[in-house]
Amino acid sequence: MIFSPTSIKLSAPGGVLVHWNDGHEVTYSYAYLRERCPCAGCRDQPPTVKVTPDPFPLFGQEVIRVTGAAPVGHYAIQFNWNDGHSTGIYSYAYLREICPCQQCAGLSR
Amino acid sequence: MGLFKKDGIDQTTVLDALKSVKDPDLQRDVVTLGFVKELQIEGSRVSFNLELTTPACPVKDQLKAEAERVVSTIPGVESVAVQMTFKVTSKLTPQARTLIPEVRNTIAVASGKGGVGKSTVAANLAVALMQCGAKVGLMDADVYGPSIPILMGASEAPQVTQDRILPPLAQGVKMISMGYFLPKNEAVIWRGPMLHKMIQQFLGEVEWGELDYLIIDLPPGTGDIQLSLCQTIPLTGAVIVSTPQDLALEVASKAIAMFRKLQTPILGIVENMSYYLCPHCGERDEIFGHGGARAASQRLGYPFLGEIPLNPGIRRNSDSGRPAVLEVETPYSQAFVEVASATAAQVSIANFTAPQAPVIEG
Numbered sequence: 215m216i217f218s219p220t221s222i223k224l225s226a227p228g229g230v231l232v233h234w235n236d237g238h239e240v241t242y243s244y245a246y247l248r249e250r251c252p253c254a255g256c257r258d259q260p261p262t263v264k265v266t267p268d269p270f271p272l273f274g275q276e277v278i279r280v281t282g283a284a285p286v287g288h289y290a291i292q293f294n295w296n297d298g299h300s301t302g303i304y305s306y307a308y309l310r311e312i313c314p315c316q317q318c319a320g321l322s323r
Numbered sequence: 324m325g326l327f328k329k330d331g332i333d334q335t336t337v338l339d340a341l342k343s344v345k346d347p348d349l350q351r352d353v354v355t356l357g358f359v360k361e362l363q364i365e366g367s368r369v370s371f372n373l374e375l376t377t378p379a380c381p382v383k384d385q386l387k388a389e390a391e392r393v394v395s396t397i398p399g400v401e402s403v404a405v406q407m408t409f410k411v412t413s414k415l416t417p418q419a420r421t422l423i424p425e426v427r428n429t430i431a432v433a434s435g436k437g438g439v440g441k442s443t444v445a446a447n448l449a450v451a452l453m454q455c456g457a458k459v460g461l462m463d464a465d466v467y468g469p470s471i472p473i474l475m476g477a478s479e480a481p482q483v484t485q486d487r488i489l490p491p492l493a494q495g496v497k498m499i500s501m502g503y504f505l506p507k508n509e510a511v512i513w514r515g516p517m518l519h520k521m522i523q524q525f526l527g528e529v530e531w532g533e534l535d536y537l538i539i540d541l542p543p544g545t546g547d548i549q550l551s552l553c554q555t556i557p558l559t560g561a562v563i564v565s566t567p568q569d570l571a572l573e574v575a576s577k578a579i580a581m582f583r584k585l586q587t588p589i590l591g592i593v594e595n596m597s598y599y600l601c602p603h604c605g606e607r608d609e610i611f612g613h614g615g616a617r618a619a620s621q622r623l624g625y626p627f628l629g630e631i632p633l634n635p636g637i638r639r640n641s642d643s644g645r646p647a648v649l650e651v652e653t654p655y656s657q658a659f660v661e662v663a664s665a666t667a668a669q670v671s672i673a674n675f676t677a678p679q680a681p682v683i684e685g
Contacts, residue, residue, distance in 0.1 A: 216586060219681040235678060283683050285418050288557040289586035291683070303554070306586070 217310040222291065224280050230293075232309065240315045244279045248295060250312050251302035331399045332364050337371075340393045347382055348668045349675055353390065360408070367401035369394055376674070377535075378409040378455040379667035411457060411535035412671055416680040419556045422526050425533040426460070428559040428670050430590065431552060433582070435574030437543035440595040441465075441564045443641050444631070444662070445540035446474040447648040448562070451663030453495045454648070457535040460490065460497040462525050464552060465542040466511040466518065469502030476644020481529075488529045494646060499529050515547040522551045536670070545581040553585040557680065560590035560673050562628065562666055567594055567615035575616075579623065588677060590628070590669040592620040593662055597630035600654070626669055629662040631655060 215236065223231040229243040251257075282294040290305040313319070341359055342352045353359055353373060362371040373390060375383060387405050394403045413427035423429075432445040442465065449461040463471035471477075477493035480503050490497040501511060501521065513521075531537065539558075542548055552558070561582045565575040575592070582589055594616035599608040610633060620627040631637070634655045640647040648659040 218586065218678055220679070221682040221684070223684050225685055282685070285416065285557070285680055285683065287418075287553040287555070287585055287587070288680075289553070289584070291681070305584075307584075 218288075218306045219291075219309070222283065224283055224293075230280055234310065238313075238315075238318075240313055240318075242309075242312075242314060244277070246312075246314055247280070247293065247304075248278050248299075251299070252304060252308055253301040255301060332367070332369065332397060334362055334364065336397055337362060337364065337369055337394055340397055341390060343393055344386060344389045346386065348672055349376070353386065361406075367399055368404070369397075369400055369402070370404040370406070372406045372408045375407065375409045376412045376671035377667040378411075378457050379452055379664045380409070380671075381661070381664035381668055383407055409456070412674040414559070414674045414677055414679075416557045418680075422523075422556060423531055423537070426531055426537045427535050428674070429537045429539060429556055430666065430670065431464075431539045431541055431549075431558050431561040431587075432564060433541045433549065433561050433578050434543050434564045434571075435545070435576070435578040436565075436571045437468075439543075439564050439566050439571055439575075440631070441543070442470045442474055442540050443637065443647075444562070444564050444593055444595060444659075445538050446471060446641075447646045447659040448663050448666060449496045449498075449536075449538045450475075450494050450646045451648045451660050452536050452538075452667060454660075455663070455667075457667075458533055459495075460531050460534045460537040461499075462529075462537060462539045463498065463500035463502065464522065464525065464539050464548055466501040466513065466521060466548070467542055469500045469505070471498060471500045471540055472502040473644060474641050474646065486528060488524075490529050490531065494649070497531060497534070499525055515551075518547045519551040519555075522548060522555055526555060536667075545577055549578075549581060550585070553582070553587050558587045559670055560588040562590050563592045563625075564595050565592060565616045565619070566596045566611045567609070567613050568611040569615060571611070572615050572619045576619070576623070579625075588673045589625045590666055590673065591626035592616050593628045594630040596633040599633045602635070626665065628665040628669070629658060631658045631662065 218235050219232050220235050221233045226241055228241045231241045233239050279296050280293045281296050284292050286292050286303050290303045292303050294300045338354050342354045344353045358373050360372040360374050387407055390405050391403045394400060411427050432441050434441045449459045453459040463469050475493040477491055477498060479491040481491050482489040490499045563575055563578055565571045579589060596611055598613050599610050617627045632655050636653060637647040637655050648656045650656045
């Protein structure tokens with residue numbers, strides 16, 4: 215089966231909510247998605263932004279979040295982030311692969 | 324019943340009869356598909372239109388005959404007039420709608436290996452669809468070896484206004500090619516981002532207007548251009564061209580793998596240079612083997628779109644800028660027409676079955 219989303223809600227409670235064509239439904243937290251940004255810049259270099267919550271926040275650090283998204287052909291989605299980053303093209307196959315739900319996490323990792 | 328009753332024959336009876344006429348490609352009956360239009364009953368005379376999803380429908384005559392037959396068997400019907408019309412279907416996604424709002428379908432012609440006749444197939448596919456009555460555009464995305472202007476006999480250069488490019492017409496097809504913008508004996512030596520820009524310009528800045536089909540001739544391989552194209556617009560599908568030899572098919576399977584990865588539907592495989600009919604003795608020679616592409620398409624589960632012979636006539640036509648499909652009564656022009664019909668049928672099927680693009684909400 216080729217997985218593809220039927221709907222993607224960018225500002226659902228807790229992050230990005232994806233409904234899949236097989237009925238699977240899951241929320242990706244913004245930090246989780248951003249840490250797994252597949253773009254060349256993020257993959258080959260240390261992340262340019264710190265996305266894991268700072269354990270000792272001195273000043274109110276801005277929380278990473280998705281501000282917009284666009285489909286890429288038939289196979290992927292590109293997210294725009296509030297810090298200006300937007301080069302990551304998340305293929306649906308990749309998005310499904312990194313599904314954070316317990317059931318899927320058990321399967322792939 | 325009898326709501327529309329007119330002298331004994333009512334619309335329901337006619338529509339019920341027509342429900343037994345099935346489109347073999349879409350596998351539904353013509354009434355459910357909404358093909359029946361302008362149904363009129365005057366006394367014992369029945370007339371209606373069958374609005375097909377493509378003018379190049381391979382089963383057009385069959386559907387017409389079948390529709391006439393079933394309606395004429397209704398008691399009281401003395402004459403049946405069926406007119407065949409068409410309205411090319413489309414599955415426009417928001418991404419395509421912003422870039423090429425009036426282009427209904429985009430078909431990439433691709434191969435793994437070079438020299439298998441992609442451009443020849445693309446040019447003839449475009450002209451064959453145009454001859455059926457469709458509005459067709461042809462985009463030459465092969466920047467390294469732009470051959471479409473030569474194949475189409477296009478001498479007229481595109482007009483460039485401030486931000487729009489007006490594509491010239493050749494053989495009734497709107498076309499654009501890098502060949503127009505490049506001095507003779509110059510070459511395109513570009514890196515990825517430039518190629519990406521070109522693809523976006525060829526789609527978004529060319530005044531395509533309303534098109535039923537935009538045929539896109541790709542360079543060989545699985546590189547930047549293919550990737551950019553599949554990212555910039557959701558293609559209706561890709562036609563894979565291969566010669567029958569194992570080597571070519573092996574490389575073609577790489578192109579297929581790429582389209583699969585990018586979730587672009589494969590409309591089917593065309594076997595080019597399928598066989599050679601000796602003009603002197605009439606003997607058939609299978610220079611690159613034969614049937615390899617058909618076997619491969621069966622193995623991989625994709626439609627086989629047809630075979631085109633290796634023929635000096637096709638070569639002469641190509642070099643002289645008159646696509647071979649324009650020649651009448653040659654076996655090879657018929658082969659191109661069949662490939663075009665099969666492709667158009669697969670486009671209709673793809674529009675019918677392809678999944679909807681995901682809804683993205685804020």
